[in-house]
Amino acid sequence: MSPKPVIGLLGGGQLGRMLCQAAAPLDVEIAILDAENAPAKQINDNSRNINGSYKDAAKIKELASHCSVLSVETEHVDTTVLEEIATTTKVSVCPSWKTLRLIQDKYEQKAYLASKGIPVAESVAIEGGDAMYASLKAVSAKFGYPWMLKARKDSYDGRGNLKISNEADLERAVAEFGKFSCYAEKFCPFQCELSVLVIRTEDDDGRTKQLLPYPAVETVHEDNICSRVYLPPRATPAAVCERAQQVASSVVDKLWGRGIFAVELFVTQDNEILVNEIAPRPHNSGHLFIEAVPYMSQYKAQLTSILDETLPP
CATH class of the missing domain: 3.30.470.20 (ATP-grasp fold, B domain)
Structure with a gap:
């Protein structure tokens, strides 16, 4: 009889808590990497849980050593260490680190989907630094107003987005998004x-x-x-x-x-x-x-x- 699989979960928030609730009647064991009092740990107290950041590569490797499968509650994780685990150990990473890495960069995500014939809004990369204002002007000439400026990474639930409605918004865009890697998307x-x-x-x-x-x-x-x-x-x-x-x-x-x-x-x-x-x-x-x-x-x-x-x- 094969040993019971243990799922390692990166992140123990609301979604992780609900995953643990579903796992209990199925007799599926979940080991969680997150802060000590994370919501999922409050209902899933076991010896395999690890306290720490789910972005910490060393902690992720420690979690993987106790598990047969690694999964995620959030896509904002270290895909480099997940690639290493998936390619050098017998631990499965679900979904694949390739999917997580693609999704982390929203411009690359859109470009990939467009290349596969998936219907998406037209988008272009925005140059950063001193060239950003000129890049924004070029996008405005291409798309017309309004259009959407979006951060390529670490944006979710509408955060990291700015609607560019007129030329006056360009200065605000440089001030608020100048330090980020961005892309422009045609307004839908x-x-x-x-x-x-x-x-x-x-x-x-x-x-x-x-x-x-x-x-x-x-x-x-x-x-x-x-x-x-x-x-x-x-x-x-x-x-x-x-x-x-x-x-x-x-x-x-x-x-x-x-x-x-x-x-x-x-x-x-x-x-x-x-x-x-x-x-x-x-x-x-x-x-x-x-x-x-x-x-x-x-x-x-x-x-x-x-x-x-x-x-x-």
Whole structure:
């Protein structure tokens, strides 16, 4: 009989806590790397937990030494050490460090998706330093006003974004974003935002084995936080919701590793779908699926997929 797998989790916040709640009735053990009193540790006290930062390479290696699989609560982790673990040990990293690294740089993420035929808003890299103002002027001439200035890294929930509505905003952009690596994105006057969770499994060669999308939900954001979710979306035709599922599945098919992924999308004024960004983990837009679907919550799906167990047909 093979030993029971232990999942190492980088991050023990709200999402990690809910993952532990799903793991308990399945008899799946989770070891958490985070601060001593992190929310997930409050309900998952075991000897394998490690106190420290989930960005600390030495701590990540220590966690990996106790686990058969490493997973993440957040994409903002050290992918260099995860690559080392995945390529030099028998510990699996789910999702793959390649996916995490791609998603960490939102410009590279968009460029990769565009190269694979995924519908995304047009974007261009912004030069930094002394050349930034001239680069912003060039983008304004290319896109016209308004357009979006976005930080390439460490931005989430609408943070790290600035709408450029006129020339006066360029000085503000240099002052607030001058120290960051940035990109410009053509403004999309969308009518609503959708989110689609997709479960992905793969074979031993890294090829997609199964993709299982959840129903599309409409998300409403207030103060950069997802405050409300509607299922079904209030004014989006069923055919557009199905198209959103197809696009989201196509996105996840082009990533690497097992797990659950949230694909956030815009619905344009013409009911076209544009991919906004990807979260390679459980997502706030998916909390309702703890009770709203007959097969499994996003947390059980995360556990089932990364352990390569059987998913619903």
